[in-house]
Amino acid sequence: DHTGERYVGDITHGRMEGQGRYTFADGTVYVGVMKDGMFHGHGTLHFPERGKYEGDWVNGVTTQGQYTFSDGLHYQTDQWDYCTPSDRRFYSEQVHGLKPAGLSQVSNKDPPPAIPKDAMM
DSSP states (O other), X not given: OTTSOEEEEEEETTXXXXXXXXXXXXXXXXXXXXXXXEEEEEEEEXXXXXXEEEXXXXXXXXXXXXXXXXXXXXXXXXXXXXXXXTBOOOHHHHHHOOOOTTOOOSSSSSSOOOOOGGGGO
16 A cells, blocks of 8 residues: 555455456556456456546456547547547537637637646746
8 A cells, every 4th residue: 555556355365366446546446357466357447537448358468448538438449530630620529519710629628627837837
């Protein structure tokens, strides 16, 4: 726990084994199956305020899965048509339409998140 990470779940021979919940120091949470201390089997990685990746792992390496952004958009490697070189619109602009001239969106979130005062120093 001195690393800021935490595991709650099944343990066998002192190792994370079986169903569990692993919380990383940055707040990312894995919920799923563990084997010999690694992600192994079906599980979901939850990224705070960004989305989630649900998939299958073998010895800590993902073999298949699906990423879903926090707004519900599913990432696809094929037929991805959001914010491409030929169409720079955000997903929310494609769903809700473009704003009038002079009110352009600068991020997918509308209104965009506030930029802290000291962020551009």
